[in-house]
Amino acid sequence: MSEAMRKxxxxxxxxxxxxxxxxxxxxxxxxxxxxxKTYAWMVPNGSWGETNFGLIDCGGKSIVIDTGWDLRxxxxxxDGAADLLARxxxxxxxxxxxxxxxxxxxxxxxxxxxxxxxxxxxxxxxxEPKTMQLLARAARVMKILPVAGIDVLGHYVSAxxxxxxxxxxxxxxxxxxxxxxxxxxLNGIDVVLMEMGPAHTPGDAMIFVPCEKVLYxxxxxxxxxxxxxxxxxxxNITGALRKVLSLDADVxxxxxxxxxxxxxxxxxxxxxxxIQEELDRRRRQGRRADAAAADLLLSAKFxxxxxxxxxxxxxxxxxxxxxxxxWGERPARLPExxxxxxTLRRQGLLAxxxxxxTPQVMHRR
Numbered sequence: 001m002s003e004a005m006r007k008x009x010x011x012x013x014x015x016x017x018x019x020x021x022x023x024x025x026x027x028x029x030x031x032x033x034x035x036x037k038t039y040a041w042m043v044p045n046g047s048w049g050e051t052n053f054g055l056i057d058c059g060g061k062s063i064v065i066d067t068g069w070d071l072r073x074x075x076x077x078x079d080g081a082a083d084l085l086a087r088x089x090x091x092x093x094x095x096x097x098x099x100x101x102x103x104x105x106x107x108x109x110x111x112x113x114x115x116x117x118x119x120x121x122x123x124x125x126x127x128e129p130k131t132m133q134l135l136a137r138a139a140r141v142m143k144i145l146p147v148a149g150i151d152v153l154g155h156y157v158s159a160x161x162x163x164x165x166x167x168x169x170x171x172x173x174x175x176x177x178x179x180x181x182x183x184x185x186l187n188g189i190d191v192v193l194m195e196m197g198p199a200h201t202p203g204d205a206m207i208f209v210p211c212e213k214v215l216y217x218x219x220x221x222x223x224x225x226x227x228x229x230x231x232x233x234x235x236n237i238t239g240a241l242r243k244v245l246s247l248d249a250d251v252x253x254x255x256x257x258x259x260x261x262x263x264x265x266x267x268x269x270x271x272x273x274x275i276q277e278e279l280d281r282r283r284r285q286g287r288r289a290d291a292a293a294a295d296l297l298l299s300a301k302f303x304x305x306x307x308x309x310x311x312x313x314x315x316x317x318x319x320x321x322x323x324x325x326x327w328g329e330r331p332a333r334l335p336e337x338x339x340x341x342x343t344l345r346r347q348g349l350l351a352x353x354x355x356x357x358t359p360q361v362m363h364r365r
Contacts, residue, residue, distance in 0.1 A: 034212070
């Protein structure tokens, strides 16, 4: 367990010592007190859908940050925080961005205000729960089609979504938008919302509680897990990470993984700096994005870095695609959803070359 996690006070949570993917949990799942007024629901080990929630107790009213990928995950949080929420009912919800694992539990919070960036609101329906249900069913068929990596895509996606149930979900979009920076004051507690996108997604935000020195960073920060850029540019991600370092925050809640320290944020910055330098060198040698990503990821130089031990290292492939696009390479023109599936297929192929990577169920057949 990291030093940051040891300093937080675990209050309650599920009685299990494995992750949703069946691996040894590196920290205990559940509700942690971060400071007198702030809490986080932390989910080991921070892989696909293993999303952290935030909770700010404003003395009789509370603010929830992010709501999980399926209703079971959201209910676990609500059950774990039930005593606190009985004293301080939910006044509002903030979604840090529009990826389903951060907002598909919105429907369980009734008619309270749900706040997000305007860009996040516009991105809320980029993937629908029914699409994920269909994809999960299709993946079972894909696994028996050993043509052009279709079977690998089926294996990779099946393993990714196996812990989750997307039935009964309907997207509840945020009903209050903001751009730039906005401060909410609830019972004398200032909560600062900061737009950081487009970065990880088109609509990222971070939430800072200055009086408690606690930052909820959403997917701007991943801890012990490979970050990924779906929107970009990457310069916005690194700029957001530098913003994290500029804040007077004693506690940083990552979107995925354990609580982050400043050293974790600096390490993530080093990751982006390294891959930009190494991928650009390979691009100038004539390698295309996928080949450059595989060559870098499997290189002795990369394997000697801390990044090689992070969860889902094959996400480097998507990061390479994004950087190459920024550098002027035009990818094959596919509809957005098909392009995303093709990226997952390519990541799945690369994942099989990394059988010791986690979650191992996605890296071994």
